[in-house]
Amino acid sequence: MGQPEPFLDDRKALACVHCGLCLGACPTYLETGNENESPRGRIYLMKALQSGRLSMNDSLVRHIDLCLGCRACETACPSGVEYGALLEATREQVGRRHRRSIYQSWLRRFAIGQVIPFPVRMRLALWPVSIGRRFGLMRFLPRFLRDIVELLPTEVDPVSVPEFLPAPEAERRGRVGFVSGCVMTVLFGATHRATLGLVNACGYDVVSPLTQVCCGALDAHSGNLDRAREFARKNIAAFEEANVDVILINAAGCGSTLKEYGHLLEADEAWAERARRFSAKVRDLTEWLVDSIERLGLAGCGADGPVTYHDACHLAHPQKITEAPRRLIRAVAGDHYRELAEADVCCGSAGSYNLTEPEMAGRLGTRKSRNILHSGARTVVTTNPGCILQIRAGLKQAGASEVRVLHIAEFLEEALQRSAKNSERGAGPA
Ligand code: SF4
Numbered sequence: 001m002g003q004p005e006p007f008l009d010d011r012k013a014l015a016c017v018h019c020g021l022c023l024g025a026c027p028t029y030l031e032t033g034n035e036n037e038s039p040r041g042r043i044y045l046m047k048a049l050q051s052g053r054l055s056m057n058d059s060l061v062r063h064i065d066l067c068l069g070c071r072a073c074e075t076a077c078p079s080g081v082e083y084g085a086l087l088e089a090t091r092e093q094v095g096r097r098h099r100r101s102i103y104q105s106w107l108r109r110f111a112i113g114q115v116i117p118f119p120v121r122m123r124l125a126l127w128p129v130s131i132g133r134r135f136g137l138m139r140f141l142p143r144f145l146r147d148i149v150e151l152l153p154t155e156v157d158p159v160s161v162p163e164f165l166p167a168p169e170a171e172r173r174g175r176v177g178f179v180s181g182c183v184m185t186v187l188f189g190a191t192h193r194a195t196l197g198l199v200n201a202c203g204y205d206v207v208s209p210l211t212q213v214c215c216g217a218l219d220a221h222s223g224n225l226d227r228a229r230e231f232a233r234k235n236i237a238a239f240e241e242a243n244v245d246v247i248l249i250n251a252a253g254c255g256s257t258l259k260e261y262g263h264l265l266e267a268d269e270a271w272a273e274r275a276r277r278f279s280a281k282v283r284d285l286t287e288w289l290v291d292s293i294e295r296l297g298l299a300g301c302g303a304d305g306p307v308t309y310h311d312a313c314h315l316a317h318p319q320k321i322t323e324a325p326r327r328l329i330r331a332v333a334g335d336h337y338r339e340l341a342e343a344d345v346c347c348g349s350a351g352s353y354n355l356t357e358p359e360m361a362g363r364l365g366t367r368k369s370r371n372i373l374h375s376g377a378r379t380v381v382t383t384n385p386g387c388i389l390q391i392r393a394g395l396k397q398a399g400a401s402e403v404r405v406l407h408i409a410e411f412l413e414e415a416l417q418r419s420a421k422n423s424e425r426g427a428g429p430a
């Protein structure tokens with residue numbers, strides 16, 4: 001065995017003191033009870049790989065692949081271990097040095113790597129799915145493809161976000177940038193329309209540069225760091241031209257990556273400072289909206305039955321945003337709000353994890369559905385497109401398709417519309 005290439009930042013790797021306090025927060029450890037499927041075990045494996053004590057074998061890669069990258073371990077860790085950075089560096093090594101099965105290579109390099117980040121390609125790829133569904137052809141697909149299709153919404157809902165969307169003249173208070181994303185513009189048009197409506201209603205013009213590209217989250221999380229950096233540079237340049245002080249994002253997974261461009265490009269002298277400036281402007285929609293509860297008139301709008309909230313991992317853990325979405329939902333729903341057991345345990349979506357690791361994703365989806373049904377909620381609110389698709393699929397499998405799963409922007413917009421209708425009828429808030 002030759003001298004292994006050093007890939008971990010020693011300072012980050014040695015920060016782990018192996019105390020095990022993160023184990024109970026790790027979804028894969030909760031499911032398997034296997035130390036190798038825990039943060040502590042995986043950090044041990046990463047260090048052993050770096051030192052050459054272990055080789056890049058199938059079993060080691062399996063334990064790294066099974067990690068969701070949810071970063072719940074970072075929240076639990078008292079030593080401040082930057083697990084996400086260790087994982088990304090290790091996955092980059094796996095990508096370079098490990099040969100995967102033909103199916104896994106096709107899935108990761110082609111279906112995920114060459115389709116999802118590009119909206120036009122994604123729309124073309126979804127076209128045969130719509131036809132197949134309409135004519136009942138899905139049953140002829142092999143099982144693994146049927147499982148993938150099952151996760152997709154029944155209707156594609158594309159949206160073309162304008163480069164500039166002004167707030168009503170009388171209300172105008174400023175302007176913000178908006179990251180439209182890739183999956184969101186193809187499958188979540190209603191979410192984007194609701195988001196833009198809320199931002200305009202707060203008195204802000206929206207600038208969404210046409211030259212922006214995918215945020216690079218899927219690449220960064222799977223260890224394809226070179227392409228994640230390429231996307232990051234394009235987005236930084238696009239938003240520099242937009243000349244805004246705040247850059248909004250309504251997808252938790254993307255937001256976490258955008259806030260970490262500074263880290264992603266820290267070794268690139270020409271871009272490091274520009275990346276840090278970009279990241280400092282990024283705000284999740286909920287952390288930005290929470291100060292506008294009164295202005296929007298959200299308080300007491302009322303909910304359509306019991307509501308609960310699922311923490312998207314990349315909002316709760318890397319971004320540490322848990323209160324803002326709850327305050328927004330509680331303002332609307334009041335006593336109808338139900339706290340969800342294990343709200344911040346990953347639902348199994350985790351970017352493209354439910355495509356690459358369907359078995360563990362399915363177990364976590366079932367766990368999430370059980371908790372939702374136990375809460376008695378009729379609506380589940382969350383902040384990430386992947387979570388929405390995964391939780392809907394899990395509830396459908398549990399025979400509970402009637403429980404709605406909504407992005408928070410749609411939930412808030414719907415509440416405002418209901419309240420407006422009630423006021424028109426003279427009924428007052430629900
Ligand atoms: S990652 Fe943190 S919590 Fe987990 S074992 Fe290491 S030091 Fe302890």
Ligand code: SF4
Pocket residue numbers: 025026027028029037038039042066067068069070071072073074083
């Ligand atoms: S990122 Fe999530 S799945 Fe991976 S080790 Fe940490 S807690 Fe466990």
